[in-house]
Amino acid sequence: MKKRLKTLKEGIKKIISRSTTKILTKGRSARKAVKSGFVRKAVSKAPVGVVSTPEATVKESKFYTGVQQQAKRSYEMPRDLPGGYGDCRIVLQVRDPWWNHTYWEVNESTINRLKSELGDSLYYNAKRVLRVYDVSHVVFDGTNAHRYFDIEVSEHATNWYIETAGPGRSWCVDIGLKLPDGRFILIARSNTVYSPLDGPSWITDEEWMVPEEMFARLYGMGFGLGKSSPVGKAWQERIKKALFSGILASPGMSSMSSPVRAPGGMAGARKFWLVVNTELIVYGATEPDAKVTVQGKDIKLKPDGTFSLRFFLPDGKQVIPVHATSADGIDEREITPIVTKETK
Amino acid sequence: MNKGYLCLVLHTHLPYVRHPEFEDFLEEDWLYEAITETYIPLINMMERLVADGVDFRLTFSLTPTLITMLEDPLLQERYLKHINKLIELAHREIERTSWQHDFQSLAVMYLNSFCKARDTFEKYNRNLVTAFKNMQDMGKIEIITCGATHGFFPLMDVCKESVRAQLKVAVSHYEAALGRKPQGIWLPECGYHPGHDELLKESGIRFFFTDSHGVLHGSPRPKYGVFAPVYCRGTGVACFARDLESSKQVWSSIEGYPGDYCYREFYRDIGFDLDFDYIKPYIHPDGIRINTGIKYYRITGSEDKKPYDMNLARETAASHAGNFMFNREKQVEYLADFMGKKPIIVSPYDAELFGHWWYEGPMWLEFLIRKIHFDQKSIKMITPSEYLYENPRNQVITPSLSSWGYKGYAEMWLQGTNDWLYRHLHKGSERMTELAKSYSHNHIDDLTRRALNQALRELLLAQSSDWAFILGSGTHTDYAVRRTKEHLLRFTRLYDEIKANSVDESWLSEIEYKDKIFPNIDYRVHQ
Numbered sequence: 001m002k003k004r005l006k007t008l009k010e011g012i013k014k015i016i017s018r019s020t021t022k023i024l025t026k027g028r029s030a031r032k033a034v035k036s037g038f039v040r041k042a043v044s045k046a047p048v049g050v051v052s053t054p055e056a057t058v059k060e061s062k063f064y065t066g067v068q069q070q071a072k073r074s075y076e077m078p079r080d081l082p083g084g085y086g087d088c089r090i091v092l093q094v095r096d097p098w099w100n101h102t103y104w105e106v107n108e109s110t111i112n113r114l115k116s117e118l119g120d121s122l123y124y125n126a127k128r129v130l131r132v133y134d135v136s137h138v139v140f141d142g143t144n145a146h147r148y149f150d151i152e153v154s155e156h157a158t159n160w161y162i163e164t165a166g167p168g169r170s171w172c173v174d175i176g177l178k179l180p181d182g183r184f185i186l187i188a189r190s191n192t193v194y195s196p197l198d199g200p201s202w203i204t205d206e207e208w209m210v211p212e213e214m215f216a217r218l219y220g221m222g223f224g225l226g227k228s229s230p231v232g233k234a235w236q237e238r239i240k241k242a243l244f245s246g247i248l249a250s251p252g253m254s255s256m257s258s259p260v261r262a263p264g265g266m267a268g269a270r271k272f273w274l275v276v277n278t279e280l281i282v283y284g285a286t287e288p289d290a291k292v293t294v295q296g297k298d299i300k301l302k303p304d305g306t307f308s309l310r311f312f313l314p315d316g317k318q319v320i321p322v323h324a325t326s327a328d329g330i331d332e333r334e335i336t337p338i339v340t341k342e343t344k
Numbered sequence: 345m346n347k348g349y350l351c352l353v354l355h356t357h358l359p360y361v362r363h364p365e366f367e368d369f370l371e372e373d374w375l376y377e378a379i380t381e382t383y384i385p386l387i388n389m390m391e392r393l394v395a396d397g398v399d400f401r402l403t404f405s406l407t408p409t410l411i412t413m414l415e416d417p418l419l420q421e422r423y424l425k426h427i428n429k430l431i432e433l434a435h436r437e438i439e440r441t442s443w444q445h446d447f448q449s450l451a452v453m454y455l456n457s458f459c460k461a462r463d464t465f466e467k468y469n470r471n472l473v474t475a476f477k478n479m480q481d482m483g484k485i486e487i488i489t490c491g492a493t494h495g496f497f498p499l500m501d502v503c504k505e506s507v508r509a510q511l512k513v514a515v516s517h518y519e520a521a522l523g524r525k526p527q528g529i530w531l532p533e534c535g536y537h538p539g540h541d542e543l544l545k546e547s548g549i550r551f552f553f554t555d556s557h558g559v560l561h562g563s564p565r566p567k568y569g570v571f572a573p574v575y576c577r578g579t580g581v582a583c584f585a586r587d588l589e590s591s592k593q594v595w596s597s598i599e600g601y602p603g604d605y606c607y608r609e610f611y612r613d614i615g616f617d618l619d620f621d622y623i624k625p626y627i628h629p630d631g632i633r634i635n636t637g638i639k640y641y642r643i644t645g646s647e648d649k650k651p652y653d654m655n656l657a658r659e660t661a662a663s664h665a666g667n668f669m670f671n672r673e674k675q676v677e678y679l680a681d682f683m684g685k686k687p688i689i690v691s692p693y694d695a696e697l698f699g700h701w702w703y704e705g706p707m708w709l710e711f712l713i714r715k716i717h718f719d720q721k722s723i724k725m726i727t728p729s730e731y732l733y734e735n736p737r738n739q740v741i742t743p744s745l746s747s748w749g750y751k752g753y754a755e756m757w758l759q760g761t762n763d764w765l766y767r768h769l770h771k772g773s774e775r776m777t778e779l780a781k782s783y784s785h786n787h788i789d790d791l792t793r794r795a796l797n798q799a800l801r802e803l804l805l806a807q808s809s810d811w812a813f814i815l816g817s818g819t820h821t822d823y824a825v826r827r828t829k830e831h832l833l834r835f836t837r838l839y840d841e842i843k844a845n846s847v848d849e850s851w852l853s854e855i856e857y858k859d860k861i862f863p864n865i866d867y868r869v870h871q
Binding site: 053054055056057058059060061062063064065066067075077078079080081082085087091093094095096097099101103105158159191193194196197198199200201203204205207208209210214215217218219221279295309310311312313314318 | 358366370371373374377378436439440441442443444447498499501502538560561562563564565566567568569570571587589592595596600610613615616619622628632633634635675679682683694696697700701739740741744745746748749750751752753754755756758763764766767768770771810813814817819820822825826829830832833836
């Protein structure tokens with residue numbers, strides 16, 4: 001008989017948090033961070049940390065096998081993708097009502113052309129800029145934007161997050177050179193994008209008119225209020241007013257029962273820990289054709305007549321009669337180990 | 345007479361993960377776990393409801409990648425092997441926990457559920473799509489489609505040809521698998537970009553879903569908020585918006601049901617808790633500890649976890665179902681008065697929430713459906729197609745750009761960790777369009793045609809939003825990077841070889857064998 005004592009986890013796992021962005025974990029996700037040593041990192045050029053939504057947590061769980069990122073796997077990483085495609089282009093895409101993202105590539109031949117046109121000294125004294133145009137409601141021809149602003153970027157930058165703070169407006173961006181005398185030399189022009197509204201439209205439909213207050217109420221209900229919704233502040237205030245001033249706050253809100261978990265139960269606490277469990281292995285051998293019972297239960301012998309059973313061993317006394325009967329039923333043997341376990 | 349409708353939508357998706365080149369591949373477990381914990385329990389639930397004469401309506405978006413995997417003989421074979429291993433482990437666990445009765449009864453519970461999973465799997469000849477198809481043919485569920493590989497459409501707006509290909513490939517795949525045309529779609533990540541309804545219309549799709557603000561921030565103002573669908577201006581494609589109140593109750597791990605202390609703890613698995621030598625045959629062959637699916641604890645509310653109590657969890661699920669129904673009744677009654685018409689409450693969830701993440705989810709859903717059937721009159725379950733048939737007159741608006749991701753737009757898929765993808769993905773789209781145009785004539789030899797079709801497969805596989813999501817969430821990123829690169833590199837090589845008229849057939853055969861999806865794909869849809 002052998003007795004094993006093992007710690008169940010191989011080591012102490014630490015939560016490493018990246019310093020630049022706040023890591024927000026709640027409820028299950030917080031436990032997850034502890035248990036699996038996951039690191040939730042958020043590296044974004046935009047000044048917003050990445051947090052998890054319930055939806056994202058569920059989605060992550062689909063891809064969660066428990067394995068840590070560093071686990072060694074027997075497959076090779078494919079080679080890298082090309083750094084560029086020899087294009088001269090810039091692409092603009094919407095991230096949300098307030099931010100757009102742009103990426104660009106300026107190929108060698110364009111740079112050489114600019115150098116020869118401008119001369120080396122002018123070229124090297126020029127600043128590389130993104131010129132962001134507000135092109136709402138116009139067919140942009142390069143001159144008819146409502147306004148524009150410039151963002152200076154380094155020669156090595158290839159993408160940028162642009163804060164337009166312009167929900168409901170259209171945008172276009174040029175990558176170009178700004179010369180010391182103020183001239184702008186266009187390198188490439190992007191597609192046009194439209195930033196979505198961050199609140200309800202001001203346009204109403206005669207046939208489907210709705211009183212302001214009623215709309216605010218429906219609107220608030222649609223959002224289930226508390227959710228960190230993509231709604232501008234001004235509107236949140238209005239909805240709250242309409243909802244709480246009124247006859248009835250949304251009736252479905254009476255969320256019962258689910259206990260509210262004490263938030264951040266683990267925050268601040270030190271993470272060192274130890275788990276100890278014990279298991280007992282009962283093993284032995286007899287004639288391969290014998291009948292064996294352990295604690296009165298039949299067990300199956302391996303072809304060579306051996307057996308091995310493994311039990312979780314709780315505190316207290318375990319009496320384990322092992323009884324063998326020969327195939328012809330004539331011979332019998334019984335051995336009874338008694339094991340006492342206590343934990344201090 | 346009912347006062348309103350409840351439309352439950354279960355988005356049922358996994359990205360395409362199939363590695364015939366490896367004996368055993370960790371990420372294939374995503375599928376096996378979802379089959380055991382979500383798909384089969386939901387199928388069993390529906391079978392019981394039908395057997396008991398309980399009428400119900402659910403909407404499932406079975407994604408083309410998931411259907412492909414569920415129908416794949418290799419993965420079916422591997423699932424059987426996987427479930428047999430689990431059954432063996434459950435037997436050993438019953439023995440090991442002989443002196444620990446709290447745990448032994450749970451080991452028996454797992455054994456039963458694994459055996460039931462295997463029986464169900466075999467009953468449908470290993471093809472679970474049949475189970476869903478039967479339910480649809482009976483009129484109990486509506487199956488809608490999704491982007492072919494779950495590409496996030498708003499970030500594909502600069503290459504609409506790819507959106508079109510995602511839709512057309514999905515629609516023809518749906519027809520082949522389910523024997524009819526899809527009426528609706530779950531846009532991947534619920535991501536809608538104004539104008540994409542034109543592409544939906546072109547593909548014969550009649551409705552889609554957005555998050556709440558997709559409709560609430562649409563223009564002109566939607567008179568009924570999210571409680572009635574709208575038609576898109578110019579196309580007439582219907583758009584249903586999500587009700588966040590009902591969503592929140594189920595999703596949220598803080599205020600929602602799944603966080604209840606009586607429910608099973610997801611993160612305590614014997615794959616990590618037990619002695620290495622003992623558990624080794626049941627984890628990854630490289631000796632990497634992984635989840636087995638056997639979990640003995642409840643959430644408890646503290647780090648000192650208590651053993652899971654089946655009866656307590658069951659009672660809790662029943663009471664949460666009652667609470668959900670009560671809240672919907674009140675919501676519908678209030679709205680019906682307020683609106684002067686019957687509201688529709690649209691509640692979409694990831695299907696894998698039920699069973700995989702929230703172990704008691706399928707139980708909760710079954711309680712809910714039975715209670716709705718027997719205990720009340722205010723709400724009626726409905727599918728979107730039925731609703732539109734009954735309520736053909738709806739307001740016309742232009743919905744807003746939106747998704748159901750973090751903060752409601754594109755940020756989850758467009759941030760510092762994953763924004764590098766788009767330069768390559770967009771280039772791939774541009775090149776695919778170029779190929780589709782220059783090879784649109786009919787005199788194309790077989791080998792080139794095969795290469796062109798495979799090129800589209802590779803591009804579509806690279807577009808899965810799952811890779812960007814995984815990069816964004818910062819877990820499992822190696823695999824997501826690897827998949828994106830592999831597909832893009834294969835695409836680029838095919839592009840170069842096709843253009844140089846020098847397709848390497850043996851290599852092509854190899855990647856056709858590895859990335860074996862959409863057998864009837866036609867590259868010409870990418871235009």
